[in-house]
Amino acid sequence: MKNLKLFTIIGLTSFLLLSFTVLVQSKIWEVPAKYKSMKNPTDASDKDNMVEGKALFAKQCSSCHGKKGLGDGSKAEELKGDLGDFSTAATQKQTDGELFYKITEGREDMPSFKKKIPNEEDRWLVVNFVRSLKK
Numbered sequence: 154m155k156n157l158k159l160f161t162i163i164g165l166t167s168f169l170l171l172s173f174t175v176l177v178q179s180k181i182w183e184v185p186a187k188y189k190s191m192k193n194p195t196d197a198s199d200k201d202n203m204v205e206g207k208a209l210f211a212k213q214c215s216s217c218h219g220k221k222g223l224g225d226g227s228k229a230e231e232l233k234g235d236l237g238d239f240s241t242a243a244t245q246k247q248t249d250g251e252l253f254y255k256i257t258e259g260r261e262d263m264p265s266f267k268k269k270i271p272n273e274e275d276r277w278l279v280v281n282f283v284r285s286l287k288k
Contacts, residue, residue, distance in 0.1 A: 180235070182260060184251045191250030195274060197281040205275070206282030213269055214279065217262075222286040232262040240288040252280045 222239030
């Protein structure tokens with residue numbers, strides 16, 4: 154009887170620890186090192202680039218992330234994950250390469266934009282627009 158209780162406690166503890174680990178890992182969005190150091194090839198100060206990035210964001214991103222990137226788009230309530238607030242220091246401290254990777258690859262409810270925005274330069278322009286959403 155004691156062995157059964159011990160095995161039950163060990164099993165339950167193991168299950169809880171595994172569940173917690175999976176939950177924590179799903180919140181962390183790991184970006185490969187090569188993207189972290191990747192440089193944005195576009196000119197963020199160019200007005201035409203900013204206009205294009207804003208238009209792409211409005212068309213492809215705002216339904217989930219909202220017009221100002223606050224995570225309050227019309228589809229936001231339908232989604233499970235944290236849509237983020239792009240104006241926060243946590244988002245703004247990420248490198249351009251990290252943002253580019255996340256836009257390109259997606260994860261969970263966030264789709265990959267390799268096909269929706271097939272031109273890499275256009276995805277960089279979205280990164281530039283996200284940079285403009287500072288508080």
